[in-house]
Amino acid sequence: MSSVLIKNEARLGLKLVAPAVGIIGLLVIYPILFNVYLSFFDVQLNGTKIFVGFDNYSELLGNPRYYNSIGISVVYLLGTVTGTTVLGLAAAILMNQEFHFRNLARGLILLPYFAPVISVVFGWQFIFDPVNGIYNHVMVDVLHLSDTRENMIGDPDSALFVVILFDIWKHFPIAYLLLLAKLQSVPKDLYEAAAIDGQNAWGRFWHVTLPELKFVIATVVLLRIIWNLNRFEDVFLLAPNVETLPIFTYYQAFSGVVDQGGAAAISVIQLLVLVGLIWLYVRKVLKW
Amino acid sequence: MSSVILRNVCKSYGNLPIVKSLNLEVKDGEFVVLVGPSGCGKSTTLRMVAGLEDITQGDVHIGDQVVNDLPPHKRNIAMVFQNYALYPHMSVRENIVFGLKKSGADATTIASKLADVSEMLKLNEYLDRKPADLSGGQRQRVAMGRALARDADVYLFDEPLSNLDAKLRHHMRTEIARIQHQYNMTAIYVTHDQVEAMTLGDRVVVMRDGIVEQVGTPMEIYLQPSSTFVATFIGSPAMNLIEAQVEDGELVFSGYRIPISKIANTSEADLQVYRKVLVGIRPDFFEDSQLTSPSDHLFEFGSVKVDLVENLGFDKEITFKFGQEEAKARLDLRSHIVREQVISLSVDLNRVLLFDTSSQGMLLNAGSL
């Protein structure tokens, strides 16, 4: 292309993205900047702000509960991101096979993703209810794997496990959907070529399916990390005693001693970490 | 290397028969070409040999093994796909050695095969590129290289040259012929290009609607086609077929009378039961009478009015009429002919073929090989 054409195209591109940039600026950049601003103040209940410099940050970094919640968030992220990706991939591969009622099954799999959090959360709490829940019934009375009925959600350690399971169940369909879409577009003759080249089913998965899915899997992982680092409602509604970073931030900001400045400091750090993570991931892992 | 035998092989999709009781024996080291019009079941046949399509009925043998129930990865075959099917995430080098590696070849073998193949197919400068960064012809060569690098029992080609331009196609055809002579591989090669079929095949299998019409060497197919279908499918322009009456020991059409006794290996008695036959004359076998000296087995069509002259360089194609039927002749540049001119064409009666008007089968062969 001639340089004039390229220049014109660039100018057109600018015009086209300008409105979006404006809206994003208002809706996203402003709150972020305000958040950064807040993190340097002690915000009183009546709204007056007292400048405190880096006090909020140093206080936070000296708080053991903060480190505890970082640990919990890391476990939560590892569990949910791996779980949804693997389960989503398995479901996508399964649903890519030919069988009766496949279209029905493809639709049904999406249900957990569509269901409103608030209603399914009650269902899950009921499943793990120490007295009447089916989980304890199966573990204790049917399989005899345990002698005592556990309050899975009551105990923060096992509640973390439940919260991870819940997230995997609720969110694997989005991984499934993205992966299935890509899977359907993998040319059939690649599998045939691999078979001719001596690869059995596992080899074909490893040498054809996985490389073809690489970028979609990476996208799924990236999205899941971003979403779940900020995930609040699922965890809070199901088991508010699992103190992931967003939950800890919430407690910090709106309960007990209300400390909006401190909460803002947490989110600023979290934002920096997230941006750093994504940069690392995109540039180093994906080499995009 | 191994032989391949197909015995009464049938393939149906549901109730729809696609390949109907096909018998074929490819000898060890033989290059067999399957040719036929689009949709006649060539790819299906090839894919059954590869194991990519299951066999409805009959047996496929590779070597001394029946492979009907053997999955493709256990058949030790190599295949070139019509659409290349290169692994997009692998470099050209990785694509070529992928199957070889899997077969357990050691590093030195792999390196020398890679060097051989990339030298032969002129791929050296592309080895580190991904398939997406290659032209169609280069991809074609990589696909070819991937198959040739393998030490397979049988090599299968599914219209490997169909996506190339005429020049590259010609080049690759010569290349394949050379490779075949060098390695003496057992190969089944599918094409609907009759030039490829003629030039590459040790033997040619002409298929129609899932049935084998004729198997033979290229020259047998050309000179002694078993039916009008084969006669017109192979050879370009297609063989002229003219309906003639059988009268008093002569074949009569559009005012010409050819004595049956002059057509080689044919006697009046042979044609007794027929009142009509189809006379087949290849355009190539017409000659400009001015350039031939009269001889006993030459027949002269004395007044042929030229409707059209197409100059192809060395050759020229001439269109004229036998009665109502259009016919073509191919002459060379020695003949100076223009439209509307009336000329005289000769034909060697040893090359004239006769076909049954109803069964379309060849009656008696005149030509000797």
Ligand SMILES: Nc1ncnc2c1ncn2[C@@H]1O[C@H](COP(=O)(O)OP(=O)(O)OP(=O)(O)O)[C@@H](O)[C@H]1O
């Ligand atoms: N899955 C299928 N279901 C039904 N019919 C099929 C199926 N696959 C192929 N066919 C039919 O089988 C016939 C033979 O197909 P095939 O691909 O073997 O033809 P071909 O000789 O290779 O033709 P071409 O030269 O166009 O490649 C075609 O008429 C095609 O429509």
Ligand SMILES: [Mg+2]
């Ligand atoms: Mg085909």
